[in-house]
Amino acid sequence: MPVEFLSDEQAVGFASFQGPPTRVQLEKYFFLDDADREVIDSKRRDHNRLGFAVQLGVVRFLRRFLPDPRQVPAEVVDYLAQQLGIANPSCIKLYGQRDGTARTHAGEIEQAGGWTDFAEVEPELARWIAARAFTTGEGPKALFDAAVAELRTRPVLMPGVHRLARLVAREREKATNRLWDTLHDLLNDEQRRVLAELVDVPAGARISTLERLRRPVVKASGPQMDKALERVGEIAALGGGAGGCVGDPAPADGRAVALRHGRQGHVDRSARCRAQARHVAGHRGTPDHPVGDALDLLDLLIATRLLARAEQESSKEKLRTLPRVERASATLAEAVRVLIEATDDQIDTATGEVLAPGLASVDEVWAAIEAVVPRQQLTAALEAITKLTPPADSDADEAWRAMLVGRFAMVRPFLPRLCEVIQFGATTEGRPRRWNAT
Structure with missing residues (x-):
């Protein structure tokens, strides 16, 4: 049974010390209360007392007994020795030299603490893993971590890492086969x-038709959009887009796992796996997938080939007209400056007296303006500003929308076809409806 889903680091680090425990962990798992001390004090010699205390703390912390209790971080030994008043923590090296002492202590701790051997709960845990795998569709790593967390809620001694990994792999495979069987049994003969x-x-x-239909169209172009819509229509013609199966006993998350297998996995040529993959990939999994691909591709086309291009062309047009607008604006500004100076009240700088405007008639004003800007040049500047700038009451995006209308022909042909291959379920009342492939 494959258990390669665990890395070497995970396997080595399972239920073992990953460096010295923190101060909080020492106080939580290795603190000795009065009941602990009473049992420990019944042991003779410091190394036996310290070794017993080490095993007591280790089983609380790791949920297992170490093969060699002496191989624990020095911080653990020092913390326990300090509580027991043992001046020389290195005496732990003598613990277990007499064959059977450490094993006898472990049996006492297991019995007194109410610890249960893993073999007693393994069948129950197997059912728990199988149910979780079937209903959630979690991967083996997630199931392994969940199983460890579940064991830690009970007074159960942890098994070896490979034993637990094999259990997870075995029950997940059984749950997957159960899911395949459940989905396959929903088919009628014609669908099969x-x-x-x-x-x-x-x-x-x-390649097979299934492999071809599973390959999405990702390039944003008109021909690729045609292919995406053809793909939707071809899948719909298979009769697999009628929606969900009534009374489907397969859980939603489990179906999601099946869809992933059907869309991404390789098809086994055995009769059993062929039937399972056919149902999942062709009947349940494929319709929603290409419809979403087609809509995403249309969205990408609109964003990149329609909206963005229209914005780009509008910006380019604005940049082309900018120099002419600047020149015309400068000409008009000179004329307006002369007009303002000629018609404003005059102030005597010596006395501060306000005098009447220096130019009394329109002819005099025009003469002053034409001395700076010829009337013909002024008229041309006014015509340029009127032509190149939108009216004051116009929308700032009017030019962009004009470009957009011009480029709309790129996506217009796809809209009728989209409605032909996808049943959107729109209603005149505007009520939302879930679309599906027809």
């Missing part, structure tokens, strides 16, 4: 026939 054809490689083709 249609789906069976998906895993066959057509004459002259390199």
